[in-house]
Amino acid sequence: MSGKGAPELTTIDGADLRVAVVAAQWHTTVMDGLVSGALRALEEYGVPDHTLVRVPGSFELPVAARVLADRGYDAVVALGVVIRGGTPHFEYVCQGVTQGLTQVGVDTGVPVGFGVLTCDTEEQALERAGLPGSKEDKGHEAVSAAVATAAVLRAVPEPRR
Template identity: 75%
Template sequence: MSGAGAPRVTTDGTGLRVAVIAASWHTQIMDGLLGGAERALEAAGVTDVTIVRVPGSFELPVAAARAAQQGFDAVVALGVVIRGGTPHFEYVCSAATMGLTDVAVRTGVPIGFGVLTCDNEVQAFERAGLPGSREDKGAEAAEAAVATAVALRAL
């Protein structure tokens, strides 16, 4: 399984302001990712959370950029892209990944990357943090964003 060896990150995020930007495609999977992110943020002590929904994963970077401009300490980006029979998968995955990376590096605001890029729905459900899922990528993305925001405060 791809999550083998993943660290469990526990960080006190008290006082952080976090934006969760979530795509809308694949509702059940997205609900799992969003639920995982919310649980992780609550466990980290983050109480100032704003959730914004965008149409799809392609729109995540522009929303993350706006959140970074608005003074959020961290952003959690959640989406699902499932391979189909056209090159659309590669374009959207590349645009989301490169766009979110650019926002993080350009603004200095950490972005937890919770965009599932899967070959099929079974793989996405396995990572969605739903009952029976093997992984919770929404929670992992939130934990990474909080841990990085706390680490950056030390620099």
């Protein structure tokens, strides 16, 4: 199972950060867990200024993330779940979402926390959703990565000229 080898992040202070969480609506139980984990992490890191936006599905995450990044958020966290079915749809959605969210971060310079579960089964998604009994909490992890990266970038000094 993944999760092994995760970094121990130093203390994260998000008190001066604005963070947006954009979450898909498919697979309600899994998404409820991911959103709860994300909101808990924002509270733990002292992020007072945060917004939660819901979109229909994971494929809509990149465009929403781009708008939020352009509106001045210091970090954006994308949460979703795609579960493999019997058609190539899974590969197309996963590839589009991953490339789209990567592009948002690179194009805007705004860290994008990747909390999109790409699982073969619903059971795998539930194991990663941060629900009671889950082995992992990917909503929390996505916020941790985005907020830590935003804090690091904010601390990078401007080059001397």
